[in-house]
Amino acid sequence: MDSLKRKIRSYTKVSDEDLTYGLQFYKERTFKKGEFIIKPSQYVNYFYFLEKGCVCYYTEDDLGLHVMEFFTDNTFFTDLYAYIEGVPAENYIKATENCTVKMILKKDVLKSYNYSHDLERFGRISMQEAFVKIFQKTNDLKTLSNQERYIKLLNKRPDLFQRVPQYLIASYLGLTPVGLSKIRKRLTEQS
Numbered sequence: 001m002d003s004l005k006r007k008i009r010s011y012t013k014v015s016d017e018d019l020t021y022g023l024q025f026y027k028e029r030t031f032k033k034g035e036f037i038i039k040p041s042q043y044v045n046y047f048y049f050l051e052k053g054c055v056c057y058y059t060e061d062d063l064g065l066h067v068m069e070f071f072t073d074n075t076f077f078t079d080l081y082a083y084i085e086g087v088p089a090e091n092y093i094k095a096t097e098n099c100t101v102k103m104i105l106k107k108d109v110l111k112s113y114n115y116s117h118d119l120e121r122f123g124r125i126s127m128q129e130a131f132v133k134i135f136q137k138t139n140d141l142k143t144l145s146n147q148e149r150y151i152k153l154l155n156k157r158p159d160l161f162q163r164v165p166q167y168l169i170a171s172y173l174g175l176t177p178v179g180l181s182k183i184r185k186r187l188t189e190q191s
Helices: 002-011 016-023 080-085 106-115 117-143 146-156 166-172 177-190
Strands: 027-031 036-038 046-052 054-061 064-072 075-077 092-095 099-105
Touching: 002 016, 002 046, 002 117, 016 106, 016 117, 046 106, 054 166, 064 075, 064 117, 064 166, 080 117, 099 106, 106 117, 117 146, 146 177, 166 177
Parallel strands: none
Antiparallel strands: 027 099, 036 092, 046 075, 046 099, 054 064, 054 092
């Protein structure tokens, strides 16, 4: 729970009493590599804190798999749209490594928000952060070249290249595996 406490306090100051109240609702669960955390048509009743591991948030259609995000150690995650709107998920969240997760039911999140203004503030700021990430990724896909997106990811999250298969990274960047390979080859030749 120490990493969860630190993460919550990284968003806002929370008294020990309020934090203890909020943390009582979190349950720990492990997911094995390849196990689904969320699948389409499932209602999303939990907000998750990924204590350790890596998960992939993606959708799938006739054209294949489309990675929207990777969540790694010490990160909050869920299928935000399904969670907020109370509708079935349309996307997948799958463990790409063995994961240790703390999870809290939506009704318990709301209880903690009603109990403490500081816990509610934490929730608001963490949701804002999630929306900013979504906006930034959408903007990057529109404004950066394939190579610029690759370099940005390599600089910001180099650990992903050791943690997830290259075809998932290619999908996340909006590339084919062949396109990613060409960029990597070109950059290697330039150095």
